[in-house]
Amino acid sequence: MPVGTLGPVKGVTPDQLAATGTQIQLANTYHLMLRPGERVVAELGGLQRMTGWGRPMLTDSGGYQVFSLATLRKISDEGVEFRSHVDGALVHLTPERSIEIQNHLGADILMPLDECPGLPAADEVIAAAVDRTIHWAQRCRDAHTRSDQALYGIVQGGLNPAQRRRCLAALLPMGFDGFAIGGLAVGEAPPEMWRLLDDFADDLPADRPRYVMGIGTPADLLHAVDAGVDQFDCVLPTRNGRKGYAFTWDGVVRLRNAAHRSDSSPIDAGCACVCCRGFSRGYLRHLLSVGEVLGGILISLHNLHFYQDFTRSMREAIERGQWPAFRDRTLARVAAVSAVDADEASHASPIEE
Amino acid sequence: MPVGTLGPVKGVTPDQLAATGTQIQLANTYHLMLRPGERVVAELGGLQRMTGWGRPMLTDSGGYQVFSLATLRKISDEGVEFRSHVDGALVHLTPERSIEIQNHLGADILMPLDECPGLPAADEVIAAAVDRTIHWAQRCRDAHTRSDQALYGIVQGGLNPAQRRRCLAALLPMGFDGFAIGGLAVGEAPPEMWRLLDDFADDLPADRPRYVMGIGTPADLLHAVDAGVDQFDCVLPTRNGRKGYAFTWDGVVRLRNAAHRSDSSPIDAGCACVCCRGFSRGYLRHLLSVGEVLGGILISLHNLHFYQDFTRSMREAIERGQWPAFRDRTLARVAAVSAVDADEASHASPIEE
Numbered sequence: 001m002p003v004g005t006l007g008p009v010k011g012v013t014p015d016q017l018a019a020t021g022t023q024i025q026l027a028n029t030y031h032l033m034l035r036p037g038e039r040v041v042a043e044l045g046g047l048q049r050m051t052g053w054g055r056p057m058l059t060d061s062g063g064y065q066v067f068s069l070a071t072l073r074k075i076s077d078e079g080v081e082f083r084s085h086v087d088g089a090l091v092h093l094t095p096e097r098s099i100e101i102q103n104h105l106g107a108d109i110l111m112p113l114d115e116c117p118g119l120p121a122a123d124e125v126i127a128a129a130v131d132r133t134i135h136w137a138q139r140c141r142d143a144h145t146r147s148d149q150a151l152y153g154i155v156q157g158g159l160n161p162a163q164r165r166r167c168l169a170a171l172l173p174m175g176f177d178g179f180a181i182g183g184l185a186v187g188e189a190p191p192e193m194w195r196l197l198d199d200f201a202d203d204l205p206a207d208r209p210r211y212v213m214g215i216g217t218p219a220d221l222l223h224a225v226d227a228g229v230d231q232f233d234c235v236l237p238t239r240n241g242r243k244g245y246a247f248t249w250d251g252v253v254r255l256r257n258a259a260h261r262s263d264s265s266p267i268d269a270g271c272a273c274v275c276c277r278g279f280s281r282g283y284l285r286h287l288l289s290v291g292e293v294l295g296g297i298l299i300s301l302h303n304l305h306f307y308q309d310f311t312r313s314m315r316e317a318i319e320r321g322q323w324p325a326f327r328d329r330t331l332a333r334v335a336a337v338s339a340v341d342a343d344e345a346s347h348a349s350p351i352e353e
Numbered sequence: 354m355p356v357g358t359l360g361p362v363k364g365v366t367p368d369q370l371a372a373t374g375t376q377i378q379l380a381n382t383y384h385l386m387l388r389p390g391e392r393v394v395a396e397l398g399g400l401q402r403m404t405g406w407g408r409p410m411l412t413d414s415g416g417y418q419v420f421s422l423a424t425l426r427k428i429s430d431e432g433v434e435f436r437s438h439v440d441g442a443l444v445h446l447t448p449e450r451s452i453e454i455q456n457h458l459g460a461d462i463l464m465p466l467d468e469c470p471g472l473p474a475a476d477e478v479i480a481a482a483v484d485r486t487i488h489w490a491q492r493c494r495d496a497h498t499r500s501d502q503a504l505y506g507i508v509q510g511g512l513n514p515a516q517r518r519r520c521l522a523a524l525l526p527m528g529f530d531g532f533a534i535g536g537l538a539v540g541e542a543p544p545e546m547w548r549l550l551d552d553f554a555d556d557l558p559a560d561r562p563r564y565v566m567g568i569g570t571p572a573d574l575l576h577a578v579d580a581g582v583d584q585f586d587c588v589l590p591t592r593n594g595r596k597g598y599a600f601t602w603d604g605v606v607r608l609r610n611a612a613h614r615s616d617s618s619p620i621d622a623g624c625a626c627v628c629c630r631g632f633s634r635g636y637l638r639h640l641l642s643v644g645e646v647l648g649g650i651l652i653s654l655h656n657l658h659f660y661q662d663f664t665r666s667m668r669e670a671i672e673r674g675q676w677p678a679f680r681d682r683t684l685a686r687v688a689a690v691s692a693v694d695a696d697e698a699s700h701a702s703p704i705e706e
Contacts, residue, residue: 013627036635261393264396274366283397
């Protein structure tokens with residue numbers, strides 16, 4: 001799921017997004033509750049109509065952005081209190097309020113408010129976050145009465161499989177439409193995350209979507225799918241695209257490099273995206289150099305197309321019974337992509353898409 | 354002709370530009386000679402191929418931007434010397450060099466280097482600019498030997514029809530493929546410009562395109578077409594679009610206004626552009642409010658579509674023999690558009706598109 005923080009994927013029209021193969025888009029409750037406000041979104045017909053996307057959408061609960069603003073928050077069992085990054089206004093967010101906002105936004109899949117501690121975290125911090133996440137999940141489940149919007153449960157528990165299982169066991173009887181693993185990609189090394197997914201993801205019900213929030217690199221996706229995960233969202237294709245990093249099956253192309261100055265070849269001659277069909281590396285480098293937004297938009301479109309192509313290839317390998325060979329071969333090819341992620345694509349700016 | 358200062362119209366793909374009805378696009382020699390440099394553009398296949406536009410293009414001479422940087426320049430009969438606004442490097446531009454650069458850029462229509470004084474200007478300043486413009490025009494004509502690129506002549510002479518005629522008389526024997534009126538929209542009031550066009554434009558040869566550079570509002574275009582002009586370029590549709598001003602047949606819509614907050618109607622219900630078919634005023638206002646570039650892009654696309662629709666309507670009124678009635682009716686309708694131009698859309702930032 002590409003991320004459209006403020007509604008649209010930055011600079012991208014719905015037609016352009018659909019042409020990347022995207023089926024479902026994420027939008028951020030935190031940003032939209034502040035501007036333009038969920039009632040305005042409802043008056044404009046709801047997210048799908050307002051944005052012109054018209055296809056499935058998912059909204060997060062707003063919690064991740066709130067918890068990323070650590071100095072600004074007060075947390076209690078009741079909810080969380082924070083100051084708007086836009087105008088400093090004091091805002092309360094409770095489980096009930098998060099659902100109310102998401103009901104107004106009108107996405108197809110809603111997420112409950114959870115507590116998402118950064119990593120590393122002490123055992124008691126993780127345990128307390130699990131307790132609160134369970135408590136808030138029940139309140140969200142009770143508050144959500146609309147049958148036209150799915151509600152997932154979010155499992156917390158850090159890198160501790162026992163805490164993850166305790167959280168999941170409490171969520172299961174509540175009757176969620178899908179299950180998400182939250183609290184990853186929040187400071188741990190990728191291999192630590194991969195190990196947790198290996199140990200735990202397959203505990204999630206097999207008859208519901210399994211969603212890992214906020215990941216990741218192609219290598220992350222390979223590990224997660226190998227562990228049994230179905231669904232992802234991530235800003236990497238678009239955020240890195242705007243910075244001039246293009247994903248390919250053989251690693252990342254850094255388009256700001258001087259080597260591309262007069263290069264008339266596309267990012268990837270084998271790619272069928274609008275960027276690779278029409279524009280050279282040299283032109284993209286020029287656009288980035290002069291600060292012309294079209295450069296970041298075109299590379300975003302390439303990266304989104306790459307991610308959709310990548311996930312489609314994983315699905316097809318599974319359907320053909322060729323997953324292990326595909327996984328091993330592809331992990332070796334995309335190794336360079338992970339290296340760039342560690343350098344350049346941290347989750348350090350949660351306010352920004 | 355929409356303006357693509359650095360190659361593309363800001364944030365707009367070639368497909369999106371073509372969908373506005375655009376037939377020919379302008380690009381700025383001054384900006385492209387500095388970045389990425391005309392040789393890089395040539396190595397990337399020339400402007401049309403590099404940008405992916407693939408349709409007709411016109412490049413200006415670079416002179417207008419140089420002359421707009423008054424404190425940075427030295428002018429002599431040989432040429433002009435200025436410091437790059439990018440890195441401060443000292444750059445020489447002569448008539449021969451302007452043609453050489455434009456030959457490398459590869460547009461379909463080239464413009465000669467001219468001297469373009471701001472208005473108001475003393476008679477002797479205007480006369481000297483005409484002298485130098487004539488001298489440089491001959492040197493450009495001599496320097497341009499390629500038959501696959503048209504070269505227009507530029508007439509200077511300020512608001513003085515006699516100076517304009519003196520300039521034109523000297524240019525006519527040089528054999529240009531079209532004629533442009535330069536040195537307007539540089540400080541004079543619109544009615545002064547309209548009067549000069551009324552007095553002079555019809556002196557231009559009737560068998561060649563007649564081009565007024567750098568205008569204008571819908572009212573400007575009506576006056577210019579009434580005076581016999583065929584061709585225009587202007588940043589208004591895109592620059593004003595990015596600021597949130599939308600052109601319509603009945604005046605300008607200021608999309609940042611709070612009145613549009615929950616307005617689910619499009620800019621113009623009668624408009625067939627991609628923006629009006631898919632997006633509400635309320636959504637556009639939201640995008641502008643949060644600084645999301647898609648807002649400016651969508652309004653730019655609407656404005657470009659409006660301008661193409663506007664010029665198409667003028668052509669059709671002439672072909673149907675209904676020009677005078679169309680002109681009078683439309684001047685009354687678009688009066689409000691001109692008012693906004695005076696407030697908001699000055700030519701005060703020549704470095705920017």
